[in-house]
Amino acid sequence: MIHWVKQMSEKFSIPLVTSLNPNSFEHHSFMRQLQKDLKAQKPMNTPLQSLKITVIDFETSGFYPTGGDEILSIGAVKIRNGDVKYDETFYETIQTPELLTDDIASLTGLSAADLAEGKPLKTTLRAFYQFVGTDLLVAHHSGHEKAFLQQASHRVFGHSMRHRLLDTSFLYRAACHHTSKKTLEECCNYYRIPVEGRHHALSDAFLAARLWSASLRDVLDQGLLNLSDVYTYLSRSRIL
Template sequence: MADWRSFFGRMFDSTGVMGLFGAANSRNLQVEAQVRDLLREARRKDLWDQKLDSLRYVVLDTETTGFNPTEDMILSIGAVEMNGTVICEGKTYHSYISLPARKEIPETITELTGISMETIADAPSLKKVLQEFLTFAGDAVLVAHHALHEMRFLQAAFRRTFRADFSHRFIDTARVAQIIGGRERIMTLDELASVYGIPLHGRHTAIGDAWITGRVWSCLLQESKKMGIRSLGELLECVSRGFFK
């Protein structure tokens, strides 16, 4: 009996299991605080009057297990950095993400993206990847094709993981392209790539689609400038109104 008491005494000693739990909890709180600080810093910068060709952009894409951010999960994030219209060749981010226990990748998603359970077997956790991506993105303006999908999934992921709002400014290349071209409908990424003569290398992978979208965004920035749109605020106002001057 004395041995059992001694055993449990050691377990619940401040330097035993309870101490380890406390240390782990402290580290989690520190990480959450750091993430919130990074998010606050990103929100502080006033970008409205910044010139389009002088802004730093991070063009991103995600692959997910489905289309419902409350039930489905992010499988990978890919991103490329741009300074104005120029893609920074050496500044990219890509990672697969492990899934929680008992979560599976639907066969249709594996067929489309090539991501299988084997692909993500040794992938880092969602928490680690979100931290890395947030550090990479910094206070950049985020760009994506059909950006609502990325916005919803990232917002849900940051709330679930860090209890924090992901509130970076997003630009949707699909919407900008529609307004610039005076088109009645939204064009797919494949269609826009064809319009601008952009090869579809790595299609339906997060990093491949980020590269394609980055090239599309470069073309859209150049077209916006030709139409007299100079600042981010002017661009967003025109897109929200549904026309360019």
């Protein structure tokens, strides 16, 4: 699985867009327009299957972005009409080889060479936001990705991210009626999704995307048609 993920990331990942210099007028115009488009969105009553989603995963040097930990790699995959788009992916390592400890290398499979060949954070974030566009973001245990993305965006662009970021548990809890937090492995096992290549950013993004897609089918079968329906159901069921 992990070899397949690496092949997919090399074959299908959206290349880093270099036409917009991160300090250029065009780039700042793009970011301003993106903020306007995000504000204009009203996803709460959009049919769940019609939501344009990018599922993301970060591998990081630790758990505390305000304590000096950094993003090491970013993986992302699109979901359209409820289906995982395996040919619409993003993967990049960040140029931070000095932050790679033996423990993180063992956990993620990343090497100092992988990070040395990566792109600067500013370049990668710009390309990441261009890939995402105005999509709704989804991640498993999304607080981790949100904290690091907020910190990195503020440092690079001078403002925090504006994207709505949902946790996979949002749909999973409604679909499976579970109230406790579950690991990605536990959630995938429930749906018999094979778990391989863990702690590779793109591989984990694929797993989270498949989990979202499987949960989506179940909540639709329950008659929950949009985000507002799911929020109401979770609140009334005291599952939130």
